[in-house]
Each structure stands twice: as C-alpha cells, then as structure tokens.
Amino acid sequence: MNDDLRSSAFLKAEQIFEHSARLKILPFPSLNPTLFATFICDVCEKLKSRMSSPDGGDRETTLIPIFLVDQIAPTLRFIEGASSENTPASLVVPVERIGEAVLPGSKFMVCRQWRYNYSVRELRRRLEEDLKGLLPEAEHNALFKALPERLFAISFPSFERDNALLHVNFAHEIAHPLERAYLTQEDQTRILQDLRKEVEKVIAEKDRVRRAREIGANVGHGARMRQAALMEVLSDTISAHVFGPSALFALHEVATLSRSMDKISADLHPPWRFRLRHILKVLEELDFVDPRTFQLRGWPKEIPASISHVRGKVDGWLHNLHQITEITTDIDEIERSFPGKQAYDSADRALPAVQKFAAESVTQRYTPTLFSEEVPGLLERLHASLPPNRIEYTLTNNRAVRLASILASAWLFKLGELAPVFGQDRHAYVQRVQTLNRLVLKAIQLSEIQTEYAKRPRKQDNGTPKQA
Amino acid sequence: MSLSPTFPNLYKYGFVTSRAADLLSKVKPTEMPKQQRREVFSACKDLVEKIIQGEGFLIGPNPEEVHNLRPEDVEIFTYVLDTDSVAKSLAGTSEEGVRRYFEEILETFELLITDPPTDVEEKKLTSTLKFVTTIADSLIENARESLRRTQAEESSPAFHE
Numbered sequence: 361m362n363d364d365l366r367s368s369a370f371l372k373a374e375q376i377f378e379h380s381a382r383l384k385i386l387p388f389p390s391l392n393p394t395l396f397a398t399f400i401c402d403v404c405e406k407l408k409s410r411m412s413s414p415d416g417g418d419r420e421t422t423l424i425p426i427f428l429v430d431q432i433a434p435t436l437r438f439i440e441g442a443s444s445e446n447t448p449a450s451l452v453v454p455v456e457r458i459g460e461a462v463l464p465g466s467k468f469m470v471c472r473q474w475r476y477n478y479s480v481r482e483l484r485r486r487l488e489e490d491l492k493g494l495l496p497e498a499e500h501n502a503l504f505k506a507l508p509e510r511l512f513a514i515s516f517p518s519f520e521r522d523n524a525l526l527h528v529n530f531a532h533e534i535a536h537p538l539e540r541a542y543l544t545q546e547d548q549t550r551i552l553q554d555l556r557k558e559v560e561k562v563i564a565e566k567d568r569v570r571r572a573r574e575i576g577a578n579v580g581h582g583a584r585m586r587q588a589a590l591m592e593v594l595s596d597t598i599s600a601h602v603f604g605p606s607a608l609f610a611l612h613e614v615a616t617l618s619r620s621m622d623k624i625s626a627d628l629h630p631p632w633r634f635r636l637r638h639i640l641k642v643l644e645e646l647d648f649v650d651p652r653t654f655q656l657r658g659w660p661k662e663i664p665a666s667i668s669h670v671r672g673k674v675d676g677w678l679h680n681l682h683q684i685t686e687i688t689t690d691i692d693e694i695e696r697s698f699p700g701k702q703a704y705d706s707a708d709r710a711l712p713a714v715q716k717f718a719a720e721s722v723t724q725r726y727t728p729t730l731f732s733e734e735v736p737g738l739l740e741r742l743h744a745s746l747p748p749n750r751i752e753y754t755l756t757n758n759r760a761v762r763l764a765s766i767l768a769s770a771w772l773f774k775l776g777e778l779a780p781v782f783g784q785d786r787h788a789y790v791q792r793v794q795t796l797n798r799l800v801l802k803a804i805q806l807s808e809i810q811t812e813y814a815k816r817p818r819k820q821d822n823g824t825p826k827q828a
Numbered sequence: 829m830s831l832s833p834t835f836p837n838l839y840k841y842g843f844v845t846s847r848a849a850d851l852l853s854k855v856k857p858t859e860m861p862k863q864q865r866r867e868v869f870s871a872c873k874d875l876v877e878k879i880i881q882g883e884g885f886l887i888g889p890n891p892e893e894v895h896n897l898r899p900e901d902v903e904i905f906t907y908v909l910d911t912d913s914v915a916k917s918l919a920g921t922s923e924e925g926v927r928r929y930f931e932e933i934l935e936t937f938e939l940l941i942t943d944p945p946t947d948v949e950e951k952k953l954t955s956t957l958k959f960v961t962t963i964a965d966s967l968i969e970n971a972r973e974s975l976r977r978t979q980a981e982e983s984s985p986a987f988h989e
Binding site for chain 2: 415416417418419420422423426427429430431434486489490491492493494496497548549552553556568569572573575576577579580583584587
C-alpha cells in the first residue's frame, strides 16, 4: 500500500516538474512567471525527496499527492496564463509597478483565467504555511528564499484580454492583499466578542453545547461576511485613489453582469449597489465628482469644441449611476439577513478607518489636477484617432502621460462618443470599441517607452554621457 | 464535518497531524529523531492552543477573558467538537471535561517537545494518538473535498461534461 502510494505521488511530482520546466521557457512580458516556474520545479524536487525518505508514514504519503494535485498543479495555470500571448502584454509591467508601489516587497504575475472575474491569489504564503507542516525547517527556509516576500497572481477574464478599459479593475485586485495589514491592526478579539453578543440575542437554542456550536458557526460566518464587506470597500477605495473615476466606470461594467445588485453573493461579496454607492462617495471626497450635482469635475474652463459633447454625456451617466445608488434595496436585504445584519452593523462602524487606511496606502495618487492637465488633451487625440499617449505642446516638445490619464480619457471617450447602439450600426460600434482598446494598449506601450527613454543618460555631441 | 473553503492551514495541520499520528503509532518518544519530534509536536501544540482558544470563547466560563482570538480558532474548535468522538461525548455531559481533555492533550505535546524527552504516561499517549489520528484522517478527507472544489473552480472553456 505504502509503496503504491509513494510511486503514484512520485510520478505526479515528476509530471508537474516537467510541465513547469516546459512553461518556464515561454516568452513572458515580465520576469516573475519564470521565477515562479523555477520555484514550482524546486517544490517538486523537495516533495520527491520527501517521498524517498524512509520516515514518511502512510497518512503523510496519502496526503502528499492530494496536496500536489490540489495546491501545486493548479498554480501551473498562472504561469501558462501569464505568457505574452495570453496577456495584454503592454499593460503587464505598468500594472506590476502599481502593485509594487502599493505593496512594497511584493511581486505580481498578471495572467488570464477562464472564469469571468478579476481575482488575486497569494502564491507564496499559503504554500509556505502548508509546507511548514511537512519539510524540515532548514530545507523549508532554503526553498522559500528564492521567492520574493510576497508573490501574487492577478487574473483577468481570458476573452477580455484586449479590453484595456476593463483592466482598471486590476487596481482593485492589487489592493486586496492589504486586507491582512488592515486586519492585524484591528482588535479581532473585541470584534468577535461584539459579534458574539449580537448573534447570541438571535439564537434560540437552549442546550448549552448545541447553542455554543450554533453561535460559533454564526460568529464565524458573520466575521467572514464582515471581512469581505470591508475588504471590497478597501480595494474599491484604493482603486479610486489610483485610477480616479475610471475605477467607478470599470466596476460598473462588471456589476452589470451580476445576478443581483442587492444580494450578498455566495462567496460573501457585498451587494454591487453597496459597492457602487461607496466608490461614488470616495470619488466625491477626492473631488472628482461634485456631491451636489453628481457631475465630473476637473474639466478646463474652455473645452475644445471637438470634445465638448463628451462632458454632457458623462455627467448624464453619472447622474444615472447616482440614482442607482439612491435605491436602498441592498440595505433592506442586509437588514433581513442573519448574521448579515450583525456583520454589516459591525462593518459600518469600521468603514471610516478602512477608508483612511486605504488613502494612506496609496503613495502615487491620481488627482483631479492631474486629470485636468492631461485628460482633455488626450481626448482630443482620441477624437483624431491617435493613441492617447502624450501631451504635445509643440511638435518637438511633448511628454508622456500617466497610465491613469490614458485610461480615464479612454473611458470618457467610450461613454461620451461611442454610445452603444443595437441597430444597423452595431458592427460599427464593436469596431469602434475595439479600435479604442487598440489605441489604448498602443498608448500604454508608447508612453512606457517614452518615459524609459527620458530616464536614460543622453549622449553629448562628443559621445560622452550627459545628465538627463 | 467540513472546514470552510477559506480556512487557512488545512494542509499545514493535515501534514502535521498525519506525521504526528504516524510517529506516535510507530516509535516511542525517546526513540524519535530530535529535530522531527520538536517540529512536529510544536506544530501540534499550536493547533491545540487554537482549539482551546475557541473553546474558551464559545463554552468557557469567561469568554470575555479570551485574548488574541482569530476567526479560525472558533472554526477549528467547532470542527473538532464535531469530528472527535471523545470531545463530542464529553460536550454532551461535562463542559469542564471538554476543557480538561484538550488541556491534557496540550500537556502531552508539551512533554513531547522537551529535551531530553520526558516519559509520558501510556494512557495519555494513547488518547493523544487517538486524537491526532482522528483529526489527521478528517483533514485528509477535507483535503479531498478541497480538491473537488479546485477542480470545479477552473472549468473548461470548451465544454462541460
């Protein structure tokens, strides 16, 4: 029995090793997938040597192949999905850079996934914890030394690869790992005690042990619900700080596909209406949106005629969004749910602290001033079917713009100039949106090249390097 | 009884309890390799401390006095209460008995990590072995359940069977 199990587990480790070694040589837009593929090969080597060790018992030998198939093999899809072919390659490095600024010491892998959502998965810590139970301390430490302190796979829906506008949602995913930092500064014991007191009021069971079990289950469930609500708000807030109004536009596009605007989802995500309401409020606080009129701020006094109609359309869109968030059917749903009500009451009390924490976590904020300086000019370029990559003062005097401005201009162009139609023009609409996305991806690439070029030491006429 | 999909450390404790069960069933504590004995039983001790935290919060006489509680402590305690037949039967008769039971197991792990290893009563070793075996087997089942979930997570884009 033991030998059969060992051989089978050994074979699995070998196959995963070979697969990872093959993936390692794919072309990637960044170095991180290769690093991770090498690490997976090393994990397989360690597990193979563990299975060859005489002190491994039956249970351990039973669990290793399950671990390999459940935890190690699925990570290969992140490596495969991160190849240049499978990603919006020009966007990968700028997105990684945002992540590294928000979470110093972390590295990211941008990859596709087949499920229709954006998600983030920590690749190091879970495996580090899991393998702590199996490998001797010294071997364990040596194995993980090769990886950055934290490594994340951030995934996007595969067929949306070229939908650059939607990828604003990456900022939301990048922010999720901050939840750990936020939660460690909370007094978890007090929160659980408070939640317990509220849950206790509702549980009718009299038998003390059955009652304890029921309270335990509901406190646990409520705590997870509370955490999910706070963490979505935290990530949405950070997304708004990084990308400004585009964060709202991109979030709304995903929300329109949801089954319900009002229900807490099966994986405990808060209702979409709840999230849209919060992100709109953050944009008001950041001065991107006027809290009385719900109009976008940051336009110059004189808007060029070619793009003047965009403003009205965008303001109309924001007005409609405001009306969606005025409806409170999501709050009614929460009030009726148990332990949802108790969890959200507790979350509500923590929201100001979460938003403050989010604001302090972003060092490079997108502001209405930057928006005002860059976006109108970029909209003009888009109107002329040019990539929105730079501001041209004269033909020879120009500068690259920020990623957030490129994406903001594209969103405004889409909302203001590409009204969706479903008539004879529907094919033209699709083509115009696809062209817009191509222009955006090209703009990101050009802006990156220009920014990198500007950093290089220039050569003087005699060939010696000159200060940039 | 299943742990929630978000429960951290399923495999960590799965490996640890599996190794502890394998070790305790085969070798006397005094004959176990020092490093392995220390690493495995220290991790088991951490697990039982979590269980005791959860017990203190949900059943203990002074839940207000529990400190450094994590949501997973509550989950692991309710999980063990449903999984381990001894804890389950004690819970039906004596709340103090549940606490004493876990404290005895904790004490055994503390003795197992001392250097040189202390003699542990046979009875205590037997009940500790029974406990880790039950938890290990149950965590292996949970790992299989996790595997089923992982397979469902990334469905094929081409077709569903």
